Amino acid sequence: MQPTETIQVETETVGCDGGGGALGHPMVYLTLSESGRADCPYCGRRFELKPGAKAGHGH
Template identity: 50%
Template sequence: MPDGTPNTPTEIVHVKTRSVSCDGGNGAYGHPKVYLKITGAQITCPYCSKLFILEPGSVDHSH
């Protein structure tokens, strides 16, 4: 952010897979759908700052 304030998540979502998608919600007021891959324990959407947290013990079944 221009004023130096850190991005705080707009929403926190707990997921069971490493592959997630985000469109910002709110229909036409959202953002382009992006597909994100969680490589550690969490990832933040670059458009809306939604935070996706991988649940402990989750298994990745994607290829």
Template identity: 60%
Template sequence: MAVTAPPSDAPETVTAEEEVVACDGGGGALGHPKVWLNMQGRGTVDCPYCDKRFVLREGAGGGGH
């Protein structure tokens, strides 16, 4: 199933290999607490802290953490 991400208004978009991803905002003083995000079959998820968008690579496994 190919997933097309909506036009990105996210500050950064990351291509992911799994549906479950971790985000810490880049770490360091500019980061945020590490959170685990689950795409839940949607193929995309945005971090609630930094708005970074994670998009599942076409053909990538749907497994997770």
């Protein structure tokens, strides 16, 4: 499945609600994979780490 939209992010954990409103879905939180990507299982949006942003693994 092709992503419906790609969103560049600066954090490795993101929240997706499908854009809210009548076309939205329940809020889900996704953690980017080692490749710097995560796809929403509800709406198919792809979240990618912005070039130059550094994912901090561990706290």
